[in-house]
Amino acid sequence: MSKTPVKNSFLANITERELQAIKHLPDYSSVESLPEIWPLVAQRFGNIVALHNPHAQPEIVLTYTQLCQQIQLFATGLQALGVQAGDRISLISDNSPRWLIADQGIMTAGAVDAVRSSQAEREELLYIVANSGSTALVVEDLKTFKKLRDRLDDLPIKLVILLSDEAPPEADTLKVYSFAQLMEIAAKHTLQPVKRSRDDLATLIYTSGTTGKPKGVMLSHRNLMHQIVAIPAVVQPQGGDIVLSILPTWHSYERSCEYFLLSLGCTQIYTNLRSIKQDLKEFRPHYMVAVPRLLESIYEGVQKQFREQPASRQRLIKFFLGISEKYIQARRTVEGLDLQNLNPSIVERLTASTQAAALSPLHALGEKLVYNKVREATGGRVKQMISGGGALPKHVDDFFEIIGVEILVGYGLTETSPVTHARRYWRNLRGSAGQPIPGTETKIVDSETRKELPPGEKGLVLLRGPQIMQGYYQNPEATAKAIDSEGWFDSGDLGWVTPQNDLVLTGRAKDTIVLTNGENIEPQPIEDACLRSPYIDQIMLVGQDQKSLGALIVPNLEALEKWAASQNLQLCIEDDKVASATSQKINLESKIIQDLFRQELNREVQNRPGYRPDDRIGRFKLILEPFSIENGMMTQKLSIKRHVVMERYRDIINGMFAQ
Template sequence: MVTIQPGSSLLANISKQESLSIQRLVDYTNVESLPEIWPLAAKQFGDIVALHNPHAQPEVKITYTQLAAKIQQFAAGLQALGVQAGDRISLIADNSPRWFIADQGIITAGGVDAVRSSQAEREELLYIVAHSGSTALVVEDLKTLHKLRERLNDLPINFVVLLSEEAPPAAETLRILNYEQLLELGANHKLVKVKLAADNLATLIYTSGTTGKPKGVMLSHSNLLHQVKTLGTVVQPQPGDMVLSILPTWHSYERSGEYFLLSQGCTQVYTNLRSVKKDLKDFKPNFMIAVPRLWESIYEGVQKQFREQPAKKQRLIYSLLGASERYIKAKRIAQGLSLDHLHVSSMGRLGARIIASALFPLHALGERLVYGKVREATGGRIKQVISGGGALPRHIDNFFEIIGVEILQGYGLTETSPVTNARRPWHNLRGSSGQPIPGTEVKIVDPETRQPLAAGKRGLVLLRGPQVMQGYYQNPEATAKVIDAEGWFNSGDLGWITPYNDLVLTGRAKDTIVLTNGENIEPQPIEDACLRSPYIDQIMLVGQDQRCIGALIVPNLEALEKWAEAQNRTLITEDNNLTSSSGETITLESKMIQDLFRQELNREVQNRPGYRPDDRVGPFRLILEPFSIENGLMTQTLKIRRHVVMERYHDLIAAMFA
């Protein structure tokens, strides 16, 4: 267990391998607040581009020197408007260089920003503005302001800053400035340096409100600086390395990642879901931070290309992939990095080494004929990609290892700033969420008694370290429920620890489905197994207090259409958006389709490690509407909002088990 002793250096107890890996281009050891980073970075990295938005009109490129100057100008402008140390300012905007400048400008001025997407619902945004006690607003644009304006008169808002260059409305009782006006104000006002202590509050990040009102997570400068100072033990970027940014920039996962990567002199390129595949090829990133859904999307795109090949070529591709999967699994055993063979003997390792050697020529052939071309779709220069914000399905992990793109899975929560664990390049135990990062303790306890459990036993995951939040803002009761007297944070996740201190997650305690026979079912691993089917795009298990589990499935209509054509059938959906050239008409309710999905579910569930009869999926329904952010069925980090899906499809689920 990696821990910090009171009074010791943050990095004093890390491993020799981690110590050798840490970049020391800039010494942030004595930095106590986030604003101290950017003048140091500007001095070291100067003319390197820090922030690049190719999709803005016009295109935006900001060097490290310019970034530090703009942050200070923004901060000086806020001080000229009366911002004092400790003032709350709601920052309601989305990914752009201006978001980063506003975020660090607010904090440099001594303020605390309460952050959220401009796309969030009106009532949620108004709740955050009111609950945080904000006295000013920084918003994406006039559209965002108009969404809130009617109710702002009831709140103590002194002024509003637009991050756009739109002209502020005339005849307004509220003072409104656009981005350029604020910078101009700051250019003519001397910045008063605010002394910020490490334990001062830096930001409020409101949870998505999956249950009740959103809670304001209080993160201090020391919470966030812990990430800046220790993530170099996970990845080792070089100045000028390209980073593609796609996650919500206000979210703790993307935000801490940006703070760290920019502290190391990287160039951050902003992308979006519509442009990401093109941007991967155009900008050839070295690093990328994303959630499992992105890697699944890339995987699905590659599988689609495979399915479009002639039958003979398809057989060759899948034969090579099968050989390569056997190769990487044998190689993991030989290296002591197989989650399914943690206690393998020296003879077992030798046998695995022999198998890997025998399979290597086929894997090398796959690399020459297939994998290198697939890797080009990611730009071909990725050092590592970081995955977090949800469980990474094993088949996705396997696929990217086969094609030579290394995924480092991490773990954490908004309340932990967020990273607590991460896989390392030299200890990449697939299927795990990695070892603790420096200063972090992980403990597995019995969910009922809270007594510690031995390594290998599954239980509730507790976390402790410098990155754990100060608490929930103005909510001591909720804080006391998740942080005990000894500083242990209750993650709400279930998992176990390997003999090498890797954390393996098995599900959310509150997501557990309890059947009428008393069996507890963790939905995530079963869902991940089902996603291996080319016909299943999304899936959510249901079945609380039922005799068996069921599933809501969003089918992959494109793959399903190809299957129907092969059966000489025409597939018709509710909106008739799919047709084929000939044959008998079938629908999603047709017996042929239902039988296909029954076979897919049975095969994938039964083939997964640790299968039990209670894992079998019973009734299921195919639904056409995907789970998405837009329809409220997914969070901003692309996790299914289970309780919302349950409410939306309450009658359908009830009918499944009738």
């Protein structure tokens, strides 16, 4: 795999294959800041529809020319109302064309936005507004404004913009304007250009910290521009290609993908969970940015349709899927893309080639009778789906490969803007997170000694490149902990690299748990809440790349035995214990014990300040061996060694989520 030296750090270490793939695309490598993109895009793709929200009332359709005009008007309005370069503005809103207009309008005015969903918990939003030092607030609607209003007088907020067309409160001491009013003000003024450099701060994205308090990730224009310039090495959309947008637009993942796709003239269609099935068929997208849970739901929907077929049809479908699974496995071996056998021998390749040739006609028949009909449910013209925010389950990955829908899995964190790695369509190594995107370096080190490890050995994943954040806002201690003196960012993930530099993730070294819907969960505050239960002695949350949280629980046997006695029950841990004549014998697997712990978990988690539905603990397992220094599952500071516990109880955890 030949590397081509490129002076531009955005494209350092780009391969010849990648250079060929991007040579026909617009080149933004010399652009200093993100807002400079939009006039260039409008000039190139002016009459192409940029944003289309078919579910808005009324429906919203904006061409690239109109989008650029709206962004500049929003910026002009902010300047006319006193916003200065470098000001912080909290943008509290969800998916809509006006979110992008506000986001880029704020940056065009030279300000910095701190972003979060309007659905977020009130105290969290107020913390973000306060911590960011925001002097202005842009909110989705009047409801969101009222949610925060009574605490805003204690903060330096001078200006509020509603992204809705609702009439602002008449007698408010704050200056409050609707979207339409802001645009009217802008029409009477002229935009004052603000020169921003790549190293200027562009945005603050708040992510959970180890204490549960959000940390403001500082992303510069360099960070965001790197994504626009480097991601085309992975996927190459054309002007007018349709993209379906469903993920939260303020998330780093969806946000950077939107910037990238729009910079290349794509048409973005806004959808939602209620409408996505119909929108896939109606708008027939070429691309979709997804999290594993979304792809799982599509897979589960197809499986449900299969189960509703007549028995004979079900048998036929099962037969073809079985044949095709063997076919794609043989094809991977031939291409050297089997993660379990990256360097097959000549004999293994020949055997696999023979098997693939033999199975190919049946796979083609399955394509004709089954798979093309399944693809029709996605619109029938998907070039690639991009998956990130967690690991894609193997059976889902295999299924999409069988039916001919290319899934390109990417990897990264909010702190890395976020994409650092991605699978390419010409090297789609299933089970991996792909190779680094241009400009990105990966290093695997021993988590204790920080000594660099050779390819194939598992360790802590360190990352370096133009997309690494500037740091955590007003938190130098956390920044120093995350980024070392040589610029290496500690991802908190464990993994290894193949000889071809594909990254394979194996777990977490840090505490954060990422669910398949892309949500980051800090376990410590939830565990602390659960420990209030008298029946829980120790607890460790699990659930990385799962739909919901699970837990390993060491019960307080003394308290549990007293409870059992109060219920005229006898808790029997040892099989040779005999229940007394006046009591019933039970053990930890008994339904009554399981129900007790379910009630305890639900109560303590839901009573926790800042509770979110994703905090709910689904599956749990009671274990008898306490976590301790002696058995290697706790540190000298009595912190749980999560990766050690995960390894020790791997089979139990896997079984827990397989139920």
